[in-house]
Amino acid sequence: xxxxxxxxxxxxxxxxxEKERIISILVSPLLFLFVIGRSIGxxxxxxxxxxxxxxxxxxxxxxIIEGQTKDSLQSTVVQARPISNGASPVQGxxxxxxxxxxxxxxxxxxxxxxxxxxxxxxxxxxFLKEVLVAPISRxxxxxxxxxxxxxxxxxxxxxxxxxGYFFILPVPLxxxxxxxxxxxxxxxxxxxxxxxxGARMKSMEGFGLVMSFLTWPMFFFxxxxxxxxxxxxxxxxxxxFDPMTYAxxxxxxxxxxxxxxxxxxxxxxxxxxxxxxxxxxxxxxxxLQQTK
Amino acid sequence: MPSLIIHTEKLSRRFDGLIAVNEIxxxxxxxxxxxxxxPNGAGKTTFISMLSTLLKPTSGRAWVAGIEVSNDSLQVRKxxxxxFQEPSVDDLLxxxxxxxxxxxxxxxxxxxxxxxxxxxxxxxxxxxxxxxxVKTYSGGMRRRLEIxxxxxxxxxxxxxxxxxxxxxxxxxxxIWNYVKNLSETGDITIILTTHYMEEADFLCDRIGIxxxxxxxxxxxxxxxxxKVGGDIVILExxxxxxxxxxxxxxxxxxxxxxxAEITVMDAADNLPVLLKxxxxxxRVEIRPVTLEDVFLKFTGHEIKNxxxxxxxxxxxxxxxxxx
Numbered sequence: 001x002x003x004x005x006x007x008x009x010x011x012x013x014x015x016x017x018e019k020e021r022i023i024s025i026l027v028s029p030l031l032f033l034f035v036i037g038r039s040i041g042x043x044x045x046x047x048x049x050x051x052x053x054x055x056x057x058x059x060x061x062x063x064i065i066e067g068q069t070k071d072s073l074q075s076t077v078v079q080a081r082p083i084s085n086g087a088s089p090v091q092g093x094x095x096x097x098x099x100x101x102x103x104x105x106x107x108x109x110x111x112x113x114x115x116x117x118x119x120x121x122x123x124x125x126x127f128l129k130e131v132l133v134a135p136i137s138r139x140x141x142x143x144x145x146x147x148x149x150x151x152x153x154x155x156x157x158x159x160x161x162x163x164g165y166f167f168i169l170p171v172p173l174x175x176x177x178x179x180x181x182x183x184x185x186x187x188x189x190x191x192x193x194x195x196x197x198g199a200r201m202k203s204m205e206g207f208g209l210v211m212s213f214l215t216w217p218m219f220f221f222x223x224x225x226x227x228x229x230x231x232x233x234x235x236x237x238x239x240x241f242d243p244m245t246y247a248x249x250x251x252x253x254x255x256x257x258x259x260x261x262x263x264x265x266x267x268x269x270x271x272x273x274x275x276x277x278x279x280x281x282x283x284x285x286x287x288l289q290q291t292k
Numbered sequence: 293m294p295s296l297i298i299h300t301e302k303l304s305r306r307f308d309g310l311i312a313v314n315e316i317x318x319x320x321x322x323x324x325x326x327x328x329x330x331p332n333g334a335g336k337t338t339f340i341s342m343l344s345t346l347l348k349p350t351s352g353r354a355w356v357a358g359i360e361v362s363n364d365s366l367q368v369r370k371x372x373x374x375x376f377q378e379p380s381v382d383d384l385l386x387x388x389x390x391x392x393x394x395x396x397x398x399x400x401x402x403x404x405x406x407x408x409x410x411x412x413x414x415x416x417x418x419x420x421x422x423x424x425x426v427k428t429y430s431g432g433m434r435r436r437l438e439i440x441x442x443x444x445x446x447x448x449x450x451x452x453x454x455x456x457x458x459x460x461x462x463x464x465x466x467i468w469n470y471v472k473n474l475s476e477t478g479d480i481t482i483i484l485t486t487h488y489m490e491e492a493d494f495l496c497d498r499i500g501i502x503x504x505x506x507x508x509x510x511x512x513x514x515x516x517x518x519k520v521g522g523d524i525v526i527l528e529x530x531x532x533x534x535x536x537x538x539x540x541x542x543x544x545x546x547x548x549x550x551x552a553e554i555t556v557m558d559a560a561d562n563l564p565v566l567l568k569x570x571x572x573x574x575r576v577e578i579r580p581v582t583l584e585d586v587f588l589k590f591t592g593h594e595i596k597n598x599x600x601x602x603x604x605x606x607x608x609x610x611x612x613x614x615x
Contacts, residue, residue, distance in 0.1 A: 006396035010382070017384045126380040130441075133344050134397035135369040289347050 003136030007144025015115075015152040025111050025156060032225070033103045033168070037096035093256060097169050101251035102224025104160055104179065105186065105244060111156045112187040113215050115149040116194015120201050132288065142195065142285040146278075149191035150184055157183050171255055178254050185274050186247045192277035199284040222248045229260055243273040296355075297322045297449055297481045298343065303352035304505075305338050312338040314505035315352060320483065320498075322448075325475045327496035328485040329583075331591060335505040336485040337377060340451050343483070344374055357448045370398065373442030377453040377485075379434050383427040387418055387437050390426060391444055398445040412440040416470065432463030439470060443480075450474075452484040456491060464491075471495055489583040499583070503591040516586045523559035524579050525566065527552045532571035539569060544589070555585070 015022070122128040131141055161176055171179075197210055221235065222244030228236060239245045246261060246269035253259035259266070298320040305313040313335040320326050328336045341347040343356055345365035354361045357371040381390050388409060395405040413419045416436035426434065435455060442450055452471070456464040472495060475482055486492050492499050493513045501509040501516070509516060522543060531552045536545055541562045543555040556562055559578050567573060 002399050003397055006393055009396075010385070010393050013389070014382070014384050126376050126378040127382060129346065129374075129376055130380045130394070131397065132346055133369050133372070133374050134394070135366045135399070136397055137366065 001140075003134070003140040004144040004147070006136075007131065007141060008148040011145065011148025012151045015148075015155070021114075022152075022155065022159075025114065026107065026159065029103045029107045029110070029160065030163070032106070033096065033100065033163075036225070037094075037099050037103075037168075040095050097256070099225050100164050100169050101255050102222065102248050104157060104164070104251055104255075105183070105222065105247045106219050106224055107156045107160050108153050108183045108187050108247070109190050109215065109219060109244060111153040112149050112190035113194040113210070115152055116146075116191045116196075117198045117201075117207055117210060119145065119195055119198035120204055120207065123198075123202075124204065128288075138285040138288060139282050142281050145195055146188055146191045146281065149194075150187050153187035153191070154180055154184065157187075169255060175254055179251055182250055182254065183247070185270055186243075189243060189270060189274040189277050192274070192281045196277065196281045196284045199281070199288055218242055218244045221245065223260075224248050227260075243270060246270050295321050297324075298354070298356055298483070300343075300354040301352055303339070303342060303354050304350050305335075305342055305347060306350045311505050313342065313349075316502075316505075316507055317352075318500065318507065318510075320481060322481055323475075323478045324497045325471070325482045325484070325495055327492040327499040328483065328502055329487065329489075329492050329499055329587060330485075330502035331487065334502045334591075336502055337453055338505075339502070340374075340453055340483065340485060344372055344451055345369055370445070371448045372451060373445065373447035373449070374451045375435070375438045375442045375453065375455050377457065379431075379438070381426050381434055381437055381441070384425065386423050386425055387413070387429070388422040390437060391441055394441045394444055400445060408444055408446075412444050415443075416440045430463075432459050432466065435459060435463070435467060436470070439467070443474075447480070449481045449483065452482060454485055454487075456486070456488065464488075468494060489587060493583045501587060501590050509586070509590045513583055516583065517581045520555060520581045520586050520589050522555055522557040522581065524581060524585060525554045525556045525559055525563065526577040526579070527554065527570055527573050527575070529570075529574040530572040532569070535569045535571070536566070539566065542566075546588075555581070555589075 119128065157180055161171075161179060165171065165176070193214075194210075197206075197214075201210075221239045221242045223231075223239055224244070228239050228245065231239075246266040249259040249261050250263065250266040250270075253263060253266070261269075296319050298318065300316055300318045302315040302317055303313060304311065304315050316335075316339060328339065330336050338347065342349050343354055343361060345361050345368050348362060356368050359367045359371070361368050381387075382393070385393065391409045391412065392405065395409060400408065410419070413422050416439055418433065418436055418440065421429070421433065426437065429437065439452075439455070442452075455471070456467050459467065468491065471482060471484070474480060475495070475497075482495075484492075484495065496513060498510070498512050499516060500507045509519070511519070520543075522541075528551050530550065531547060533545060533547050533552065536542060536552070536554065539562075541557045543557065545555075546553045554566070556566065563576075563578070567576070
């Protein structure tokens with residue numbers, strides 16, 4: 001336990017001292033949010049059947065299947081106050097508002113996976129050896145690392161939620177907190193993935209590979225930028241296996257009041273991936289040896 | 293074997309077909325300063341890594357402080373301290389924070405932690421800079437901090453892997469003095485690897501020369517020098533090497549570029565005879581055998597060139613990876 005705490009403390013301290021990292025991770029999500037988010041769906045570039053419309057249609061279907069009335073959905077949609085920011089509001093939400101939950105998850109995903117992969121850097125600079133020869137188990141080391149990653153991710157999430165609050169989607173405090181709470185297991189799971197891959201990789205060159213072949217696909221297939229139920233069956237199938245899909249869906253449920261899956265499904269899916277990645281991570285950390 | 297702190301039996305490690313450590317059997321008594329001397333890639337670091345549980349042996353067994361390394365690695369780790377070849381202190385933490393992290397990892401209680409940390413900072417003269425970030429430290433200060441860290445939890449064995457690599461002569465001297473003082477207390481066993489001959493000579497009670505994964509020579513610096521025997525005579529000029537080889541008091545000749553290094557028995561007596569047969573000699577120099585000659589004889593490598601190239605290379609690498 002002491003070991004886990006020691007590692008965790010170190011990770012949190014380091015995170016706060018690398019201010020460039022805190023800022024730089026926010027760049028791509030904010031570009032998506034403010035460039036793509038504000039451009040798609042505007043008068044100059046009309047999208048006939050915007051993702052949001054599809055979303056709402058589908059949401060209606062799901063709601064009906066679940067035995068609720070159409071009216072109750074309609075009322076939630078109307079209740080949400082659209083912000084006029086140049087984009088034409090579509091059935092209650094602008095495209096920018098629609099992708100906001102996805103971007104929030106993106107921030108969580110990018111922060112956590114980068115954090116996890118950072119262990120390669122530790123390995124190269126021999127920082128890791130100091131911990132590897134300490135009398136703590138590899139499991140404690142792994143747990144300390146992955147829990148340590150949560151703090152950083154949550155700071156980024158809060159920053160984006162605040163930006164969202166002022167410019168995009170003012171949400172009540174309880175929704176704000178619920179989002180943060182939900183993203184804790186999500187960032188834990190993603191940090192596990194990063195750490196597991198990092199434990200196996202030998203050089204930082206693999207970093208770009210992971211970003212291209214894992215992180216970005218995880219983001220795109222999650223339905224962060226579009227509505228999953230409105231897309232092709234192939235994409236839908238891939239999305240089904242992407243843990244981020246459930247992460248995004250849940251945030252959308254919390255912030256926008258609708259989703260494709262039930263809260264129960266989302267929690268089960270993320271819980272499953274969190275447990276699975278914990279086991280994988282512990283196994284890979286157990287095999288960590290000096291490489292040279 | 294109560295007085296042995298380290299005992300290995302045919303300890304070996306392979307990496308994809310390459311044998312880094314080849315059946316090393318070694319005993320090190322408690323309180324000794326033991327030096328592992330060898331060219332790069334000889335297996336020094338691999339050997340130490342196995343003793344410190346960072347690497348699993350492919351075959352053979354090893355005991356540290358009475359515990360078998362592959363059996364109970366956590367227990368072994370509690371009893372050892374390590375200073376790695378490459379810096380392993382955290383740049384973004386202060387010196388004190390680095391030590392605190394270490395103490396927590398080793399499960400030291402809060403009060404003990406505080407007391408030991410200030411003692412150790414004092415020992416390595418870093419008290420004044422304890423609360424600055426390590427990234428502002430010089431190379432020598434980092435090394436000292438690492439030594440303080442390695443000693444913090446009062447280990448029975450301290451491993452120093454190239455402790456003075458890349459340091460300037462003054463910083464090196466300071467590190468030597470710490471190690472020397474430490475060894476004089478007699479409570480701790482120190483295993484160090486180095487390819488600085490003077491370092492090994494100055495610090496070590498016993499030296500193992502390691503080459504191609506095997507210990508090729510073992511003994512005190514004096515014993516090893518005696519094995520080479522005699523003195524070294526350096527001749528410059530037009531040397532007739534074939535003629536020299538017939539002389540019975542000559543043990544070995546290394547020649548090239550109008551220069552010859554000759555290992556001679558009783559140089560004072562035999563020098564006149566030697567000069568008579570040597571050809572046209574412009575310059576003569578006699579010096580006692582050093583560890584370097586021992587090294588050269590038993591590994592066939594000239595360590596100096598390799599070493600200086602390497603140090604430069606490693607400096608470039610560390611500069612590149614720092615940022």
